[in-house]
Amino acid sequence: MTANSTAPIISARGVNKTYAGGFQALKNIDLDIKRGEIFALLGPNGAGKTTLISIICGIVNASAGSIVADGHDIARNYRAARAAIGLVPQELHTDAFESVWATVTFSRGLFGKPPNPAYLEKILRDLSLWDKRGEKILALSGGMKRRVLIAKALSHEPSILFLDEPSAGVDVELRHDMWRMVRALRAQGTTIILTTHYIEEAEDMADRIGVINKGELIVVEDKEVLMRKLGKKQLALTLRQPIAHIPDTLKTWSLALADAGQTLVYSFDTRTEETGIAELLRALGEQGIEFKDLRSSESSLEDIFVSLVHQPKETQA
Ligand SMILES: Nc1ncnc2c1ncn2[C@@H]1O[C@H](COP(=O)(O)OP(=O)(O)OP(=O)(O)O)[C@@H](O)[C@H]1O
Numbered sequence: 001m002t003a004n005s006t007a008p009i010i011s012a013r014g015v016n017k018t019y020a021g022g023f024q025a026l027k028n029i030d031l032d033i034k035r036g037e038i039f040a041l042l043g044p045n046g047a048g049k050t051t052l053i054s055i056i057c058g059i060v061n062a063s064a065g066s067i068v069a070d071g072h073d074i075a076r077n078y079r080a081a082r083a084a085i086g087l088v089p090q091e092l093h094t095d096a097f098e099s100v101w102a103t104v105t106f107s108r109g110l111f112g113k114p115p116n117p118a119y120l121e122k123i124l125r126d127l128s129l130w131d132k133r134g135e136k137i138l139a140l141s142g143g144m145k146r147r148v149l150i151a152k153a154l155s156h157e158p159s160i161l162f163l164d165e166p167s168a169g170v171d172v173e174l175r176h177d178m179w180r181m182v183r184a185l186r187a188q189g190t191t192i193i194l195t196t197h198y199i200e201e202a203e204d205m206a207d208r209i210g211v212i213n214k215g216e217l218i219v220v221e222d223k224e225v226l227m228r229k230l231g232k233k234q235l236a237l238t239l240r241q242p243i244a245h246i247p248d249t250l251k252t253w254s255l256a257l258a259d260a261g262q263t264l265v266y267s268f269d270t271r272t273e274e275t276g277i278a279e280l281l282r283a284l285g286e287q288g289i290e291f292k293d294l295r296s297s298e299s300s301l302e303d304i305f306v307s308l309v310h311q312p313k314e315t316q317a
Contacts, residue, residue: 007071008032009160009191010056015065017051017215025051027215029065033160038182038192040206040223042199044309048215049195050090053162057087070159083111086158088149090165096138100129100148103137104155111156123151126181143174150178154185161185163194167201179205199305213309232303235266235277237284238293247287253280264291 010033017026025048033039041049054060056067058078067074070084098106104120124130127147132140137148153161163182167175182192182205196202202209203223210220219226242261253276254267264284268275284291 007035009035009070010193011068012052012056013066015052015055015067016063017048017055017060018063025215026055026062029217031210031217031220033191033193034208036186036189036191037207038186038194038205039208039210040202041193041195041210041212042197042202042305043195043212044197047212049212050164052212053087053164053193053195057085057162058082059087083113083156084159086153086156086161088153088161088163088166090168097136099134099136100124100140100151101133103148104151107152108155113156119157120151120155123154126184127151127177142169143171146170146174147177150181158190160191160193163192165196166194167196167198211305211308218308232267232269233275233296233298235268235294235296237264237266237291238262238295239264240290240292243289247289249287250280250283253283264289 010031012029012031015026015029015031016024018024029052041052043049051060055062056069056074058074058081067081069081072081072084074081101120101124104124105115108116108120121130124133127150129144129147129151132144137145140148161182163178166178170178182194186192194201194205206223208221209223209226211218236258239262242259243257243264244261246255246257246264256265256267257263258265266277266280268277
């Protein structure tokens, strides 16, 4: 089977995982990852993110289901599937006594790729590791070790790169370098899948977002669509005079009082064609309620995420 450019680069069907103790960590996951996208898998602690990527990378066996990665079934053609994948794990499992250069050279060889010192030099330079290439991993700082993990994952020129919680315990400089690199890789056609519970990261970086909760994939959507579909806007009116309660004639509007009656907050759905703001302002005028300021705000991906993981599945969009 050859991979073509429009077929998903990863296709998971009916993936289940029950750990030895009987705990079901993944329930019937169906997921397609598009070639060349940045996909963020969001979910709270213990949701099943690491389990899912470990299965795709062949580190953990699925209890049921199938996965095709870059045209190769991961169970039947493990070596070819794995060679297409680079994984940056959360922790470093590498020979601490080896030098940086030996580690990345060895990693590349493991996947049967011919030596390419110029390519490895570029990766190490991009990750500010070139000056450290002769040092033993043991002697590196935590941040430098993380950089080595990224270099190792890229050493065999994978078409798919997984980053498991890339920002956990990482300083601002490394995060910047990492995101610069991720964008450059995407520009060259690499598909990037990251797991995170930092919602801003998904908001900044991802083209599409999958939300996983208690082993279920509850939403997969374009980031923009997700934010438009599930987003709400709010209009906060600072009143000239505080009011004790919302008049009965305004009860049909979605209004709430804040700041001891000084602020009136109107929530409206971004999906509707008309916001109703003009009519609301007219109705307020008729009630003699005057305001001195008004501000609008939009729900962030964080608000959407919180509402998704706290809602029963049936009611989700
Ligand atoms: N080897 C294992 N044996 C038994 N249960 C496990 C094993 N590995 C993970 N689990 C359980 O499976 C669930 C999902 O874990 P997983 O590490 O995939 O979650 P996660 O979404 O990556 O969480 P985090 O954000 O904390 O890394 C958790 O309840 C975890 O305790």
